[in-house]
Amino acid sequence: MAKLASPDARRGNSAAVARRLTGRVLKLGAAATIVYLAVRAIASGYGYVGTNNAVVSAQITVLRAPIEGYVAAGEITEGQELKQAAPVQTISSTKQQDAQLADLETDLKRLLKQRDAAQGQREALASLLRDLKDRATAGNAAQVARISAIMESDRNKAGSAETRRQQLERDYERKLSLLRSGNAAPAEVDRLRSDVIAAAQEVSAANAATQADLSARDAAQGGVLSEPGSNDVTYSIQRADEVRIVLIQVDRSITDLNAAAEQARERLEAARRYNQTSAIIRAPISGMVWKVGAINGERVSPGDVVLEMVDCGRAFIVASIPQYRMSDVLPGGEARFRFVGEDSERVARVVSIESAAAAAREGRFAALPQSEREATALVTLAAISTPNSANQCLVGRTARVLVPLRKGGALRDWTQRLGLDQIWRGLTS
Structure with missing residues (x-):
């Protein structure tokens, strides 16, 4: 039968158990702290693509x-x-100044004087054209008034002829009745019958003349003359058409003179710069x-x-990201950045996304992120909150940037990080 442990031994065993429990609790606490920090770090970057290859840049102003x-x-x-x-x-x-300058100045003055003369001629022709239009308008009004008077006279003649025809018809009917009763001679009846026919023809002629006058008046209102022996339009309208043709030629001459004067002016300025x-x-x-x-x-x-100059007061951040992430970046979204050597995080907004190769070829940036082996894209950020940089130019300073992604971009990011996209392509290939 085993001996019972002494009180001292029991106290030693209890202390050892307590130490083991304390160690386990500390280990679990440390592990939980690490997991918490990791989850917090992952959550802080969720929905963003991070890059350490970012630099403060500015537009280059070139002086030549x-x-x-x-x-x-x-x-x-x-x-x-x-x-x-x-x-x-x-x-x-x-x-030294070249004598060619004097010749160029003379040519320019000559062309300008010719242009001024052509413009004066154009103004005179334009004034003549206005006068001819006024005269043509007055002439058309006179023609319309004259033809309207003739038309009114023909209309009155037609009315008079119609009245006479009706009277002759009544006389013919009475003579015809008297002829049936034996109280009128047949010759008188035949004469009245001829008079009725002649009166009807006079009415038709008067109505036709009225219609002709109406057509002539409508044509005159449009500026066209339809009278026998006359031109289709008035003399003023003919002259106005000729003036319009001359105006077109003068306008073309003015255009040519302006072009020649501009070329002469450019040659003169080039010669002045040269000299x-x-x-x-x-x-x-x-x-x-x-x-x-x-x-x-x-x-x-x-x-x-x-x-070459840069405006440090308008500096911005240029960040390099993989080119395949260009479509995932959210334009106008708020990015987060932190300058190297600082702990404070600041906010910026995505302004543009472009190919790094194109930006390098244009050479308009004072500083660009370091080139990488893989194809990259440049994300330009306009700073919303900037550090207190009085009397300090930040161009060239590097930063850590988190670029915002569109909805679904973060999921694709983690899929690529875990290699699930490679596994899926391997299974489906």
Whole structure:
């Protein structure tokens, strides 16, 4: 029979059990803390695609040489702040004025005078055309009034002829009755019958004349003359048509002279630029010198880059993401970013999404994320809340960015992370 444990042994065993329980509780607590932190980290990034390849950038403003010459200015260094309209560089040339300038100026003046003369001629023709239109309108009104009077006279003649015809018909009926009773001679009846027929023809002729007058009046109201021996339109209308043709020719001449004068002006300006002895380049914006393209004493040609500037006050964030995620990004959505070396998280809004290769070719950004092996896309973010950066240019600073995704984009993201899409393609292939 086993001996009973002493009280000291029992107390030692209880302490060991308590220590084991305490250790297990601490381990479970640590594991729960780790799981909580992991779940919180995963939840904070759910619905976003994260990238560490992001940089603060700005649009590059390029200053080019307007003339050929040598750069002569104060010391301009990269990172130097410049105010808008401040003189940046001066380009000097030793070339002398060419006599060709005088010839070009003479040609331009001659073309401008010819154009002014053509415009004066056009104004005179336009005034004549207005007068002819007024005369034609007055002539048409007179023709309409004259024809209306003739038509009224013919209408009255038709009425008179109709009255006479009716009277002759009544006389013919009475003579015919007298002839039946033997009180009238047949010759008188035949004469009255002929008179009735003649009166009916006179009525028809008068009505036809009235219809002809009506047609002539309608044509005259439209500016067309239909009288025998006359032209189809009045003299004023004919002259107006001729003036319109001349106006078309004058307008074409004015257009040609304007084009020739513009070409002469461009040649003159080009010659002046070519013969210009100096030019001052001023800063178009307030910003920082990003790159110096030409130093003091360097010879430049027209169009050469002499300076590049950036406006640090309008900086934005450019983030690189895999190109296959372009369709998942939510335009206008709120992204989150944190500058490297800082703990505070800030908010930005998605402005645009484009191919990284296209943006690199255009070269309009001061800074771009590092190039990667796989095809990437660039997401531009306009900062909504920016850090306190007084007297500090953030262009070139890197950041960690969470880009918002459309609905369903996060699910595809986790499917690709877990490799479920590869498994599905393997099963269906």
